[in-house]
Amino acid sequence: ASLASLTRGTGPKVVRGDPAGKVQSVSHVAHHHHIEAPTISVSDSSLKFTHVLYNLSPAELYEQAIKYEKGSFITSTGALATLSGAKTGRSPRDKRVVIDDTTQDELWWGKGSPNIEMDEHAFMVNRERAVDYLNSLDKVKLSVQLDNWVGDRCIRPTPEELENFGTPDFTIYNAGQFPCNRYTHYMTSSTSIDLNLARREMVILGTQYAGEMKKGLFSVMHYLMPMRQILSLHSGCNMGKDGDVALFFGLSGTGKTTLSTDHNRYLIGDDEHCWSDNGVSNIEGGCYAKCIDLSREKEPDIWNAIKFGTGEILLLENVVFDEHTREVDYGDKSVTENTRAAYPIEYIPNAKIPCVGPHPKNVILLACDAFGVLPPVSKLSLAQTMYHFISGYTALVAGTEDGIKEPTATFSACFGAAFIMLHPTKYAAMLAEKMQKHGATGWLVNTGWSGGSYGSGNRIKLPYTRKIIDAIHSGSLLNATYHKTEVFGLDIPTEIEGVPSEILRPENTWADKKAYKETLLKLAGLFKKNFETFTNYKIGKDNKLTEEILAAGPNF
Structure with missing residues (x-):
């Protein structure tokens, strides 16, 4: 009944139901340990029976949370509200990946990479700490779920699938209530999220934030899927009535969720997808949305x-609500601005169930350009799509982060640098190959400023952006007349129905043309500086493809 095997070398031993009558088997395990005299001796906690709560139903999970999880409440709508403790967001600087003979060559390490190394010994120290903590508990919840190689919001297997589930492909030891030892080698705080790809295990210590499990598994998918020639994508995805699929890439604040959620189209998913030889599919069984x-x-x-619905659990994380009525105040930021709602995708009226679709026809890269020099929409060549996909640009404005006083460019490779495992150019090459094979078109859509930078210009109106997206979906924008811009070399349409033609060319909206040119060159310089991180990486046997991508960037 211990979560540890005899030498703690394998995953948990699951015992279902009432522990009564099972105690004898626990002493047998302890006796067996004594006979074999393993090199790693066991702690008292590994000899104690831990009641494993196996794949509880939503109603059972509610009961367990209310009874035993401090800070859990049922809100007025029936959603379960809980707190994540001191950590109210992800801790990317505390994420570690075991470096070994395989991962040393396969993964992206060094400048710009999200992968921070640890060795096998340090991982096993943290794993042992997590197992000891979990064994000290009276009850441990064990959930068997599916990710899309067939998170927080994975896909719940059917009873039939559970019967023949076999050995899990991946095991997460989530001991988030217990800290890691800060003096363990490679640790920099009391929080650690550790991935061991060879063992197919993840250990979480010192954070209860649900997004760590969700994005931890997404990182795993970013490693495993390309090995199977499947492209993992940090994107939104929807499908029209005629089966035309669009992918939406964009960092926070660019409008990815808003624009991919369209009442005239079916929602395949809002965040994590895979593109295989069969088309696109959602990795998750639901959404983990900012609220x-x-x-x-x-x-x-x-x-x-x-x-609260039948068959699924609804979770609110770090929200504030009225003590008596339990009505949630979604405007209250006293706990964090990063409040979250996790809900099944079936609860979205126009969700496509199952969450799969044919090959995408449009790949839309969203940028909130606070410098005000990128056009509202540009049609991209394949090389330009790869360049801007690798760059992953948007801009922060005053108020989004402490200390931001003027527009600040931010870049996140593949629009999700914190989760990718391989070098960004590998994902870009796969994206280009699939786009070329299936005839998809790339678009760069600016949802930011026009007529000047933040503070002097104006935000491009959402109805105009929606008209642009509608024209992309309908295919009418493919037949438009285009004009090429200077510096970035982008193809911009001369007119779009429902959008003022003068805003389509950024220089027309600026009163001060000199300031426009200076700002344009400033942003181009920031793009070039950011891309220096990727210039030394070759794609393929020769350097031709890499040179094409570099040539697709700004020239001045």
Whole structure:
């Protein structure tokens, strides 16, 4: 009944049901340990029976949370509200990956990489610490779920699938309530999220934030899927009534969720997808959406999804609610601005079930350009798509982070640098190959400023951006007349129905043409500086493809 095997070399031993009558088998395990005299001796906690709560139903999970999880409450809509403790967001600087003979060559290490190394010994120290902590508990929840190689919001298997599930492909030891030892080699705080790809295990210590499990598994997918010639994508995805699929890439604040959620189209997913030889599919079984300032008027689908339903659990993380009525105040930021709602995708009215679709026709890269020099929409060549996909650009404005006083460019490779495992050019090459094979078109859409930078210009109106996206979906934008811009060399349409033609060319909207040119060159310089990280990496046997990508960037 211990979570540890005899030498703690393998995954948990699962015992279902009432522990009564099973105690004898526990002493047998301890006796067996004594006879074999393993090199690693056991602690008292490994001899104690731990009641494993195996794949509980939503109702059972609610009961366990209310009874035993401090800080858990049921809100007025029936959603379960809980707190994640001191950590209210991901801790990317505390994420570690075991470096070995295989990962040393396969993974992206060094400058710009999210992968921070640890060795096998340090991983096993943290794994042992997590197992000891879990064995000290009276009850441990064990959940068997599916990711899409067939998170927080994985895909719940059917009873039939559970019967023949076999040995899990991946095991997470989530001991988030217990800290790691800060004096363990490679540790820099009391939090650590450790991936061991050879053992197919993840250990979580010192953080209860649900997003660590979700994005930890997403990192695993970013490693495993390309090995199978499947492209893992940090994107939104929807499908039209005629089966045309669009992918939406974009960092926080660019409008990825808003624009991919379209009542005239089916939602395949809002965050994590795979593109295989069969088309696209959602990795997750639901959504883990930000819910700060959520309202019925702005986001009716998410608002209506936050309820207790049959067959699934609904979770609210770090929200504040009325002590008596239990009504949630989504505008309250006293705990964190990163409040979250996790809900099944079936709760979205226009969700496509199952969450799969044919090959994408459009790949839309979203940027909130606070410098105000990128056009509202540009049609990209294949090389330009790869360049801007690898760059992953948006801009922060005053108020988004402490100390931000003017527009600040930020770049995140593949629009998800914190989760990728391989070098960004590998994902870009796979994206280009699939786009070319299936005839997909790349687009760069600026949802940011026009007529000047942040503070002097104006944010491009959402109805205009929606008209642009509609024209992309309908295919009418493919037949437009185009004009090439200077410096970035982008193809911009001369007119789009429902969008003022003057805003399509950024220089037309700036009163000060000299300031426009200076700002354009400044942003181009930032792009070039950022891309220096990737210039020494060759794609293929020769350097031709890498040179094509470099040539697709700004020239001045």
